[in-house]
Amino acid sequence: xxxxxxxxxxxxxxxxxxxxxxxxxxxxxxxxxxxxxxxxxxxxxxxxxxxxxxxxxxxxxxxxxxxxxxxxxxxxxxxxxxxxxxxxxxxxxxxxxxxxxxxxxxxxxxxxxxxxxxxxxxxxxxxxxxxxxxxxxxxxxxxxxxxxxxxxxxxxxxxxxxxxxxxxxxxxxxxxxxxxxxxxxxxxxxxxxxxxxxxxxxxxxxxxxxxxxxxxxxxxxxxxxxxxxxxxxxxxxxxxxxxxxxxxxxxxxxxxxxxxxxxxxxxxxxxxxxxxxxxxxxxxxxxxxxxxxxxxxxxxxxxxxxxxxxxxxxxxxxxxxxxxxxxxxxxxxxxxxxxxxxxxxxxxxxxxxxxxxxxxxxxxxxxxxxxxxxxxxxxxxxxxxxxxxxxxxxxxxxxxxxxxxxxxxxxxxxxxxxxxxxxxxxxxxxxxxxxxxxxxxxx
Amino acid sequence: xxxxxxxxxxxxxxxxxxxxxxxxxxxxxxxxxxxxxxxxxxxxxxxxxxxxxxxxxxxxxxxxxxxxxxxxxxxxxxxxxxxxxxxxxxxxxxxxxxxxxxxxxxxxxxxxxxxxxxxxxxxxxxxxxxxxxxxxxxxxxxxxxxxxxxxxxxxxxxxxxxxxxxxxxxxxxxxxxxxxxxxxxxxxxxxxxxxxxxxxxxxxxxxxxxxxxxxxxxxxxxxxxxxxxxxxxxxxxxxxxxxxxxxxxxxx
Numbered sequence: 238x239x240x241x242x243x244x245x246x247x248x249x250x251x252x253x254x255x256x257x258x259x260x261x262x263x264x265x266x267x268x269x270x271x272x273x274x275x276x277x278x279x280x281x282x283x284x285x286x287x288x289x290x291x292x293x294x295x296x297x298x299x300x301x302x303x304x305x306x307x308x309x310x311x312x313x314x315x316x317x318x319x320x321x322x323x324x325x326x327x328x329x330x331x332x333x334x335x336x337x338x339x340x341x342x343x344x345x346x347x348x349x350x351x352x353x354x355x356x357x358x359x360x361x362x363x364x365x366x367x368x369x370x371x372x373x374x375x376x377x378x379x380x381x382x383x384x385x386x387x388x389x390x391x392x393x394x395x396x397x398x399x400x401x402x403x404x405x406x407x408x409x410x411x412x413x414x415x416x417x418x419x420x421x422x423x424x425x426x427x428x429x430x431x432x433x434x435x436x437x438x439x440x441x442x443x444x445x446x447x448x449x450x451x452x453x454x455x456x457x458x459x460x461x462x463x464x465x466x467x468x469x470x471x472x473x474x475x476x477x478x479x480x481x482x483x484x485x486x487x488x489x490x491x492x493x494x495x496x497x498x499x500x501x502x503x504x505x506x507x508x509x510x511x512x513x514x515x516x517x518x519x520x521x522x523x524x525x526x527x528x529x530x531x532x533x534x535x536x537x538x539x540x541x542x543x544x545x546x547x548x549x550x551x552x553x554x555x556x557x558x559x560x561x562x563x564x565x566x567x568x569x570x571x572x573x574x575x576x577x578x579x580x581x582x583x584x585x586x587x588x589x590x591x592x593x594x595x596x597x598x599x600x601x602x603x604x605x606x607x608x609x610x611x612x613x614x615x616x617x618x619x620x621x622x623x624x625x626x627x628x629x630x631x632x633x634x635x636x637x638x639x640x641x642x643x644x645x646x647x648x649x650x651x652x653x654x655x656x657x658x659x660x661x662x663x664x665x666x667x668x669x670x671x672x673x674x675x676x677x678x679x680x
Numbered sequence: 681x682x683x684x685x686x687x688x689x690x691x692x693x694x695x696x697x698x699x700x701x702x703x704x705x706x707x708x709x710x711x712x713x714x715x716x717x718x719x720x721x722x723x724x725x726x727x728x729x730x731x732x733x734x735x736x737x738x739x740x741x742x743x744x745x746x747x748x749x750x751x752x753x754x755x756x757x758x759x760x761x762x763x764x765x766x767x768x769x770x771x772x773x774x775x776x777x778x779x780x781x782x783x784x785x786x787x788x789x790x791x792x793x794x795x796x797x798x799x800x801x802x803x804x805x806x807x808x809x810x811x812x813x814x815x816x817x818x819x820x821x822x823x824x825x826x827x828x829x830x831x832x833x834x835x836x837x838x839x840x841x842x843x844x845x846x847x848x849x850x851x852x853x854x855x856x857x858x859x860x861x862x863x864x865x866x867x868x869x870x871x872x873x874x875x876x877x878x879x880x881x882x883x884x885x886x887x888x889x890x891x892x893x894x895x896x897x898x899x900x901x902x903x904x905x906x907x908x909x910x911x912x913x914x915x916x917x918x919x920x921x922x923x924x925x926x927x928x929x930x931x932x
Contacts, residue, residue, distance in 0.1 A: 238860060245684035248817035249860035271816070278840070282681055289766070289816030289860060349691075443776050548900075551684045613900070617685040623833060640684035643711045676766055677681040 239293060242542050243282040244549030245611050245640055248673055252276075255342035256298045261405060262376050265669065268292060272671035275405045277345030278317060280338060282671035283640025285349075291671065296344060299407055299505030308413045309367065314344030314406045320538075321583075326528075331471065332417035337583075339533050343572035348562045349637035350398030352604075353445040353629055354469070355531070357588040361599050363397030364591055365412040369450055372405040374669035390593075395660040400636055402661055402670050402680060419476025420525040421447070421469040423533075428518045431462025431566055434584065438466055442586050446470050447531075450584040453514055453565055453589040454569040454607065455507040463608045464584070465517040472525055481527040492539040499546030499610060506578035515600050535581075545610050553620060554600060554606035554635040556587055561630025566606050568623055572607060575619050581608040595660075596654035596680075598635045606638065615643065636674065644679040654680070681766060681817060686900045687712040688768035692761050694804050695774025696720030697729050699873035700823060703888035704771050704824075706736055707896045712863050713894050714739050717761050718796070720748035720774075748774040749792070750762060750802030754807050762811045770808040771821045772801055775842075781835045791838045797841035803907055809852055809861060817860040821895055822849040824867045826907065829916045853904050864898045866891060867916075868908040882932075884909055 240247035250271075255261040265273055271291030279286055285294070299313035302321055311655065312321060318332060321337040325331055336351040345351075350363040356529050359365075368382040371392070379391035396403045424445070428434045434450050442448055445468035452464035472478075535541055542550070554571075557564045565584060572579055583606045590600040624646045627634065633650025634642050650656050658680070661668075674680070682688045687710045697717030705716055713892040716738050720726045730749050733741045761767060775797045783790040789797055795908060812818035828842035846865055853863035862872045868891045872884035891908045898906040914918055922930070 238858065239819070243684060246682055246686075246817075247860060248681070248815075271814070283684060289681065289815070290814050400745055549684065611684050614685070614896075617687060617710060641687070641712070644714075664799075673681045677683065 238278070239276065239287045239288075240549075241286060242280050243551045243611065244542060244545065245551060246284055246673070246674065248263065248284070250291055250293040252287045252295055253299065254294045254295045257379065258372070260431070261294065261296070261407070261451060261637055263436065265293060265405065266376050268559060268574055268669045270597060272547045272669050273405075274672045275314070275344060277315070277342035278340050279346070280341050280345065280402070280632055281349065281393065281637045283638070284677060285637055285639075287673040287674050288671060289599060292628070294405060296342075296407070298407070298648055304330070304673050308415075309410055310409065311344045311410045313345070313408055316343045317341070318343070318346065322526050326416060326419050329415060329417055330413040331528075333412050333501060334359055334362045334412050335430045335532055337533060340536065343409050344401075347397055347406050347409055348399060348401045348593060350585070350591070351637070352599050355522070356599055357442050357448065357586045358446050361597060362411070363394075363594055363597060366393075366397060367410045369393065369396065370412070370658070371406055372406040374667065378407065380487075391660055392664060394593040395476065395595060395657050397571070397591070398411045398594045400596065400674060400680065401672065402643055402675055404670055405527075405666055406528060407663055412523065413503035414471075414614045417474040418469045418472045418481070419528050420472035420477030422472045422476065422519075423455050423525040423526045423531060424468040424523060425518050425521045426466045427465045427514065427519045428466060428648055429463050434462060434464040434466055435562065435565065441466070441468050442670040444468070448586060451513070452582045452584050453510045454573055454579045455503075456512045457573070461564060461573060463513060463514060465514065467531075467537065473543070476525065477526040478527075482524065491537065493543040495543055496546050499544060499548075501578055501580065501610065503542055503576055503578040506580040509580050544577060545580055545667055549611045550608055551611050551640045552608050552638040553623070554604060554605055554638040555623075555627045555632050556602060556604040556635070557630045557632035558602040559599060561632050562603055564627060564630050564632065567626060568605055568607065570607065571619055571623060575615060577605045577609045577612075577616065579609055582606070591631055592653075595657035596636060598625055598637070600633070601633075636678075639674070639678070642678065645678070682768045682813075682819075682878070688925075689713060690765055691717065692717045692767045692770045692808075694719045694770065694772050695748065696743065697725040698773035698823075699722065699875070700868070700888045700891045701771050701773030702729055702732065702869060703892040704773070704821065704895050705738075707735060707889070708769060709738060709894035711737055713763060716741050717744060717767075718742070719744045719757060719761070721745065721747055721924070731904055744842050747802055748796045748804070751799055751803035752906040754760075754803045754905070758804070758807045758811055765813050767812070767818060769819045769821060770780065771823070772804055772808070774800060775823065775825045775875075777835075780835050780837060783886055792838060794841045797838070798844040801845040805849060809856060811865075813859050815860075818853075819862045819864060819899055820849075821866060821899070822846075822865045824849065824865050826867050826869050826912055827865070827914050830920050830927070834932070850904065862899075862902060862904060864895065865905045866895055866898065866908065867905065867912065868917040869912045884912060886917070
């Protein structure tokens with residue numbers, strides 16, 4: 238049984254661990270009527286890495302990592318970012334884009350075209366991919382380069398953000414950024430209301446590579462959306478704290494056991510949020526901070542998804558253009574009205590999206606991500622209403638986070654979906670590569 | 681694929697004109713629901729059911745000719761349904777109530793009732809389970825009855841058919857652990873529906889909508905057995921332990 242990080246809607250599949258390209262090609266060639274799919278580290282929230290009744294490929298064996306002289310990385314699709322980070326830091330480099338957890342694979346980063354706190358400066362992961370090797374349904378391994386033929390580039394672009402539906406990525410070459418030390422110089426600002434949070438972010442963006450805000454969706458009235466804005470930049474040589482080292486890859490320091498019920502009661506969450514807000518300094522500038530807690534605060538707690546108990550949770554993440562900024566407040570208000578205990582609410586700014594990739598999520602403007610426990614029909618209706626408002630605002634939902642949208646919502650949010658389908662039909666006319674997400678959303 | 685909030689995108693209703701079955705489909709309807717297949721014998725009631733669901737906003741309502749008593753035809757019917765998009769929920773809702781005195785006087789009729797309620801259920805539950813297993817996910821909702829909990833003078837032929845079906849469904853539920861397929865056995869008490877309109881409602885009578893709400897809740901919780909109303913569980917636990925000589929004299 239496989240499920241996403243949210244623990245909802247599992248399905249059963251046959252998991253295969255091919256050790257070589259030949260074995261991988263043989264599995265793809267033998268795919269039954271329910272098809273195949275590559276699963277990375279299983280950090281997508283919903284059903285993106287499940288293929289009920291079919292075959293699921295685990296490419297952990299494809300995890301070699303090489304750093305080239307120019308700083309580029311050539312990594313197997315199964316390589317986990319957590320293992321890449323220390324290798325890169327030793328050479329004074331860092332990932333060009335990193336999501337909020339380092340426990341994702343390179344293949345997964347490609348499939349979801351992940352973004353990070355530096356999207357406004359550095360775009361999404363796909364922008365840094367120079368080439369990738371893709372095993373397609375017909376059994377051929379195609380090397381897709383940035384400067385390849387137009388057909389190759391179309392396939393490359395559709396694969397970046399393509400949720401694993403164009404084929405099996407086996408190896409990726411991507412660029413890195415300089416990181417002279419393992420410290421980030423962090424500016425922290427605590428703001429008492431949402432407008433201040435958003436103003437700080439809009440204004441501070443240009444000056445910093447990394448920016449993110451944690452906002453509090455549990456307080457009522459004018460303080461709703463108060464938050465802590467953090468900006469960061471790699472500390473130059475000499476400015477970083479030499480004691481800061483990224484913890485070695487491996488197990489997180491604390492774990493959460495499977496729980497029969499969720500301890501995340503509304504009041505507990507409100508108390509947590511209050512404490513988190515108070516803990517942040519009102520204003521602190523250029524404080525050297527170790528890299529891991531800045532980028533991956535949640536990685537310190539293994540299996541934190543279990544905090545939501547057996548019924549699981551989902552993450553609602555949308556992007557809207559600047560003209561739709563009101564959606565941020567509206568979402569917090571509507572979830573608060575439902576008394577949804579949302580304790581992880583993250584607000585970010587996006588730079589321009591990559592239009593070449595039809596299913597790439599980011600678009601210039603704002604993105605809000607809220608974790609909510611998977612509950613009742615009232616939550617379903619509220620999120621459906623929010624979907625409509627997001628679409629009206631010209632926005633879209635993130636496929637790697639989705640576990641409940643309907644096909645029409647995705648089609649409206651991704652106007653180039655038909656272009657993606659055309660590429661997929663070309664390269665995989667029988668639909669050999671398929672997922673529960675693709676079936677549910679008609680991708 | 682049902683979504684994170686347990687909303688199915690497709691439902692197959694075996695017994696496509698059943699009041700409880702249709703109420704269940706309506707309760708499962710949401711913007712996520714795209715397709716409903718009504719399996720029933722051709723009849724004006726089936727046409728009306730299609731119309732009802734279409735008006736309720738289900739984008740695609742299709743029908744399959746299905747005769748619960750004709751078990752030999754079941755595999756073909758299910759194959760034709762499963763040839764389409766994944767089926768998230770199969771509702772096994774067909775059944776006949778019969779008139780106890782008549783059934784006792786004409787055992788042929790009793791055999792016919794058992795053929796529909798029990799054999800039809802055996803065949804369709806097992807066939808649906810095989811196909812859902814191949815899919816790796818899905819739920820089977822089996823409409824049982826409290827009448828199966830303990831045979832009563834007033835309806836033991838019907839009760840015995842439901843007892844058999846109930847047993848089968850619970851065993852099936854256990855056998856499907858870990859396959860991604862879930863079985864929910866629903867045991868309503870007296871339901872006011874077209875099947876019982878000629879009868880005086882018993883105490884704790886419920887409506888098809890009540891049963892439907894219990895199904896939605898049971899699917900969300902992943903329950904194996906739900907009683908409707910819930911207090912029926914207590915009542916039936918009590919009744920099961922009443923000594924025979926007393927039970928016979930109870931007006932149940």
